[in-house]
Amino acid sequence: MHAADTRADTGTGTGTGARPERIVVIGGGIAGLAAAHRLLTRDTGPAPHVTVLEASDRVGGKLLAGEIEGARVDLGAESMLARRPEAVGLAREVGLGDLLQPPATATASLWTRGALRPMPKGHVMGVPGDPSALSGVLSAEGLRRIEEDRELPPTEIGEDVAVGRYVADRLGREVVDRLVEPLLGGVYAGDAYRISMRAAVPQLFDAARAHPSLLDAVREIQGRAAAHPPAGPVFQGIAGGVGTLPLAVADAVRARGGEILTGAPVTELRRTTDGSPEPGARWRVVTPGRVLHADAVVVAVPAPAAARLLAADAPAAAAELAAVEYASMALITLAYRRRDAPLPEGSGFLVPPVDGHTVKASTFASRKWVWIAEENPDLHVVRTSVGRYGDERDLGRDDAELVGLSRHDLRAATGLTAAPVATRVTRWHDGLPQYPVGHPARVARVRAHVAALPGLAVCGALYDGVGIPACVASAYAAADLVAPAGAPAG
Structure with a gap:
């Protein structure tokens, strides 16, 4: 038996249709934290008692703030899509509104055919409405083929x-x-020839079904965008790093009475229809040395962990989740003395895999984010990424080799020959779920199986999008599912 058998709250359990009073969130990444925050801040009566269980020694998942040579930087995701409201809205709710910053420059390049070339304009995830937009990137034969x-x-x-x-x-x-390929690879670290259009570029999927010509489909999308131009920037960052967002959300959860436990892997999740020591409790959650009984559970962990947890009570959902594949990658962060390391203008460059280079992308972080440049006027901070789905052989190299390969490619692309004064390698093993053809249908099946179990919901990057706003939106939906706003307390 376990050392302790405790409740997630001291209140009574809930019956059918009542709002849960004790909720466990499994996973302390941005999705799990956003779910906990949602549960504690909705204006729907008394807040439940919420416990977040995180297996690792920190919260935040793929959002990680760090530093190099005294400079604060992101060692994971560095920006949020601002045209969706969820992530920016959450940042404002937890007190980071004044720190939101758009990129200082949105001018990026492609390193292809032996040179840095301006990123073409007038396309939808690389698909042009006008072939001339790709002049200089494509060969004459490639341009003719578009026609x-x-x-x-x-x-x-x-x-x-x-x-x-x-x-x-x-x-x-x-x-x-x-x-x-390079544009989709920058989002999913995936293979464009496998990635679901319905999941990754839904507006293009819908338009393509309505038009026999893909060029006409793209032009329809562009026409709608031109008729209703969005206000504000496309992306936002946070001064100090996007990695500060989960820390601020965690602080807000604790301030509302939520409990967050790190180093607390969940080893078992089971329904408790009979024999529960807590009247009305539906779920038994086991961690080393502790057992919690809850009225509802939100599972906000990657697919392999979710599959293990759901195997006993939702075997069909677990089988679907076990089939989800992931890509691994590494981020190499390099700090240079500014006087020794002139960089091209712009925010960085993407690299088509067909060109055969090691790095898949590079960000000139000091040019992209004003706060880095202002805090560190003597430094240039540069990031490169290595690895994607189906191309992870270089990830077996040690850190020094990855730094050397990154420096080699940076020199070839930009002429940067200076030695960095500091480097950091951050490895994201199985960091990004892949969205192959059929992924939306798989997600629908998972959710249908999970919905058959009262008081259970799932959320995270593997469901509705890998970006921060999509993760937050899935978290809100999960929170609303296990604790409906209109349900009275038990």
Whole structure:
């Protein structure tokens, strides 16, 4: 038996239709923390007692604030899509509103065909509405191939299709290999020829189903965007790093009475329909040395861990989750003396895998984020990324080798020959879930199986998008599912 058998709250349990009083959130990444914050801050009567259990020794998941040579930096995700409200809204709610900052420059490049080339304008995730937008990136033959789109018969899409395969069928492989691949790879660390268009680029999926010509579909999307231009920046960062967001959310959860335990892996999650020491408690959550009984549980962990936890009571959901694949990657952060390391203008560059280089992207962090430059006027901070789905061989190298490979590619791309004064390598093993063809249907099946179990919900990057706003939105939906706003307390 375990050393302690404790409740997540001292109140009575809830019956059917009542708002849960004791809720356990499994996972302390941004999704789990956002779910906990939502549960504690909704204006729907008495807040439940919420306990967050995190297996590692810190909260935040793939959001990690750190430093290099005294400079504060992000060692994980560094920006949030601002055209979705959830992440920026959460940052404001937890007191970071005054620290929100858009990138100082949105001008990026492609390192392809032996040179840094300006990122083409006028495309939807690399798919152009006008072939001339890709001049300089594509060969003359590749540009001519795009023009064949309107002469081709319609391409069958069905319920889903791989972005790369569909775009290659319509416009040729060069468009995919030179532009779609690096752009999608920057989001998913994935393979465009496997990634679901329905999941990754839903607006393009919908438009493509309505138009036999892909160029016409893109132009429709661009026309709608031009008619309703969004206000404000596309992306936002946070002075001090996006990695400060989960720390601030955790502080807000604690301030509202929530409990957050790190170093607390959940080894068992079981329904307690009979024999629970807590009247009405539905779930038994086991961690080393402690057992909690809860009215509801939010599972906010990656697919392999979620599959293990759900195997006993939701075996069909667990089987679906066990089939989800992940990509691993490493981020190499380098600090240079500014006087020794002139950098090109812009925020950095993406690298098409077809060009055969080691790095997949590089960010000139001191140019991209004003707060880094202002806090560290004598430094240039540069990040590179290595590894993606199906191309993880370099991740077996040690840190020094990864730094050396990054320096080699930076020198070839930008002419940067100076030695960095400090380096950091951050490895994200199984860091990004992959969204292959059929992923939305898999997610729907998982949620249907989970919905059959009262007081249980799932959320996180593997469901509705890997970006921070999508993770927060999935967390809010999970919180609302296990604790409906209109339900009275038990």
